[in-house]
Amino acid sequence: xxxxxxxxxxxxxxxxxxxxxxxxxxxxxxxxxxxxxxxxxxxxxxxxxxxxxxxxxxxxxxxxxxxxxxxxxxxxxxxxxxxxxxxxxxxxxxxxxxxxxxxxxxxxxxxxxxxxxxxxxxxxxxxxxxxxxxxxxxxxxxxxxxxxxxxxxxxxxxxxxxxxxxxxxxxxxxxxxxxxxxxxxxxxxxxxxxxxxxxxxxxxxxxxxxxxxxxxxxxxxxxxxxxxxxxxxxxxxxxxxxxxxxxxxxxxxxxxxxxxxxxxxxxxxxxxxxxxxxxxxxxxxxxxxxxxxxxxxxxxxxxxxxxxxxxxxxxxxxxxxxxxx
Numbered sequence: 001x002x003x004x005x006x007x008x009x010x011x012x013x014x015x016x017x018x019x020x021x022x023x024x025x026x027x028x029x030x031x032x033x034x035x036x037x038x039x040x041x042x043x044x045x046x047x048x049x050x051x052x053x054x055x056x057x058x059x060x061x062x063x064x065x066x067x068x069x070x071x072x073x074x075x076x077x078x079x080x081x082x083x084x085x086x087x088x089x090x091x092x093x094x095x096x097x098x099x100x101x102x103x104x105x106x107x108x109x110x111x112x113x114x115x116x117x118x119x120x121x122x123x124x125x126x127x128x129x130x131x132x133x134x135x136x137x138x139x140x141x142x143x144x145x146x147x148x149x150x151x152x153x154x155x156x157x158x159x160x161x162x163x164x165x166x167x168x169x170x171x172x173x174x175x176x177x178x179x180x181x182x183x184x185x186x187x188x189x190x191x192x193x194x195x196x197x198x199x200x201x202x203x204x205x206x207x208x209x210x211x212x213x214x215x216x217x218x219x220x221x222x223x224x225x226x227x228x229x230x231x232x233x234x235x236x237x238x239x240x241x242x243x244x245x246x247x248x249x250x251x252x253x254x255x256x257x258x259x260x261x262x263x264x265x266x267x268x269x270x271x272x273x274x275x276x277x278x279x280x281x282x283x284x285x286x287x288x289x290x291x292x293x294x295x296x297x298x299x300x301x302x303x304x305x306x307x308x309x310x311x312x313x314x315x316x317x318x319x320x321x322x323x324x325x
């Protein structure tokens with residue numbers, strides 16, 4: 001694949017991302033924020049965790065993204081008996097050559113759909129740690145690089161449901177964003193009944209971008225400008241989570257880095273080549289909330305304690321002046 005062609009322009013970035021958003025939006029009715037967040041994760045070189053009750057379109061969103069991008073796709077159905085080797089791959093003895101050879105697992109694809117990730121054991125969940133952080137897998141002392149680009153879209157059911165295992169903090173920290181689909185409104189649900197009674201909506205999707213185009217868009221997003229003042233604001237937001245008395249566990253430095261990376265894509269999707277504070281605050285809950293733990297005994301009426309703490313932090317931390325960008 002030739003990646004030596006000139007870099008894309010801002011107009012080409014908007015055209016290509018709009019095509020992807022439109023393609024996925026044809027399948028995921030009435031959820032533009034979820035679709036945009038998923039695309040932002042892909043272009044920011046992060047990974048996406050979709051948490052919600054069964055039947056609201058978590059897997060459909062992941063598959064719609066995969067269908068809209070002409071890239072290699074694998075789906076892993078996480079179950080209690082799934083083994084780490086099923087995910088990463090194993091070394092198998094070849095009696096003809098009298099040596100072990102590596103058989104790649106399901107994680108060797110550009111887009112990996114990890115369906116119901118919290119239904120497998122913690123040992124199998126941890127098989128994704130190295131892959132998600134470093135883009136490689138180490139088996140029997142040998143390192144195997146994963147395809148580029150590489151995106152994990154994981155779905156998980158609420159912990160209150162039977163047969164689920166809570167993702168440990170280290171695993172949650174590998175996900176750039178966590179989003180929820182939520183129930184569709186009445187109009188979107190009625191439209192779904194009419195359109196999907198006999199036709200699979202995924203069958204009508206044709207790829208509107210390939211892996212090469214995605215790499216170009218990733219390169220464009222990387223070049224979006226972040227001023228020192230905006231960087232200081234991102235750090236201030238992160239540090240505020242570490243000192244907030246209502247939070248037991250604050251945001252990690254990795255969370256700060258991923259907040260800025262996601263904000264670059266968010267700005268580019270809005271047609272800007274620079275990040276503003278509003279980009280950071282818009283992404284604060286999706287990027288930070290799943291990494292934080294509330295302090296014991298903290299309850300807030302009408303809101304989740306972590307989300308409520310983040311809202312207070314946004315109000316409390318001083319926003320840099322526009323003249324200083």
